[in-house]
Amino acid sequence: MKRLKNFINGKFVDSTSDEVLDIVYPVTGEVIAQAPISTDDDVNTAMHAAQDAFKTWKHTTPSDRQLLLLKLADALEENVDVLVEAQHRNTGQPRELIRDEEVLVGANQLRFFAGAARTLEGKAATEYMEGHTSYVRREPIGVVAQVTPGTIPS
Numbered sequence: 001m002k003r004l005k006n007f008i009n010g011k012f013v014d015s016t017s018d019e020v021l022d023i024v025y026p027v028t029g030e031v032i033a034q035a036p037i038s039t040d041d042d043v044n045t046a047m048h049a050a051q052d053a054f055k056t057w058k059h060t061t062p063s064d065r066q067l068l069l070l071k072l073a074d075a076l077e078e079n080v081d082v083l084v085e086a087q088h089r090n091t092g093q094p095r096e097l098i099r100d101e102e103v104l105v106g107a108n109q110l111r112f113f114a115g116a117a118r119t120l121e122g123k124a125a126t127e128y129m130e131g132h133t134s135y136v137r138r139e140p141i142g143v144v145a146q147v148t149p150g151t152i153p154s
Helices: 040-057 062-078 080-091 095-117
Strands: 006-008 011-013 020-025 030-036 124-129 132-135
Touching (some): 020 080
Antiparallel strands (some): 020 030
16 A cells, blocks of 8 residues: 655655555545655644745746746646546546646646746836835745645535
């Protein structure tokens, strides 16, 4: 049985816990993999790795960011069949739906944001006193985290 790992700092690593969650193929009820039940220590390790990576990432040029996002979109499209099958076995969703509404839409969204990476703008607020122009400059501020709902199948 496949035992999944956490992906931290560019590597797959074991959790600090031995606890796992069975991943069940809902079509058959078969346990197809086990995922780690990660600990606070795992999360802290991931956050520290992300904070360390941010020190160099924040200096990445918009053109380099664009190229990385385009490369990721290409990887999604090149691996669409593998990704569709993995998601199908995880959720039981129809393969066509996963392909057309998740993987390919995700690649398309990455391409949109790749284009947006080169068009970040600061909006001028004109001169607030003679010889001084104010504007808004957008800069990366750091690592964020989010928890997303797992609502599939609906």
